[in-house]
Amino acid sequence: SSWLVRELDSLSAGVPDTVLRTWKQVNATVEVENLGEIFWTQVTYEAPEQTNLYRLPLRMWGFLFKHIVNMLVLSARQPERFYGELFDLVIRHIRYGVRAEFLNPMGKAIMSVLAETLGDAWDDVAIDAWKTVFRRVANSMAR
Numbered sequence: 647s648s649w650l651v652r653e654l655d656s657l658s659a660g661v662p663d664t665v666l667r668t669w670k671q672v673n674a675t676v677e678v679e680n681l682g683e684i685f686w687t688q689v690t691y692e693a694p695e696q697t698n699l700y701r702l703p704l705r706m707w708g709f710l711f712k713h714i715v716n717m718l719v720l721s722a723r724q725p726e727r728f729y730g731e732l733f734d735l736v737i738r739h740i741r742y743g744v745r746a747e748f749l750n751p752m753g754k755a756i757m758s759v760l761a762e763t764l765g766d767a768w769d770d771v772a773i774d775a776w777k778t779v780f781r782r783v784a785n786s787m788a789r
Contacts, residue, residue, distance in 0.1 A: 661722055680708070682708030682711065688756075711759060718756075729786070732786055760776055
């Protein structure tokens with residue numbers, strides 16, 4: 647019941663629309679190579695122990711970032727579809743060697759990339775929306 651209340655609150659607060667709008671802005675203005683460089687820098691700063699899980703060129707780090715954020719957007723816009731795919735997502739991450747304690751530093755890195763790429767659009771509404779979405783996904787994955 648409390649899960650449903652939180653979902654309804656986030657919908658009424660415009661979280662799905664804010665997440666989609668700001669993600670579209672990043673996609674339209676930042677090249678994948680630049681996203682990769684920014685993401686790599688942030689992950690190295692926030693979670694250096696995770697960089698060895700993904701030995702990728704910067705361009706691939708950009709695609710990885712896009713994939714992660716697309717999943718976050720999916721969780722906000724189509725939660726029933728996201729949660730239907732959650733089991734497979736968790737199993738993949740376990741196989742990669744991702745542990746639950748990696749989620750918070752990765753979340754900080756993602757938020758830092760969004761802040762850097764959105765500039766003035768990274769306002770209180772966007773911050774709250776993205777934190778709500780990431781927290782919900784991270785809590786679901788950690789269980």
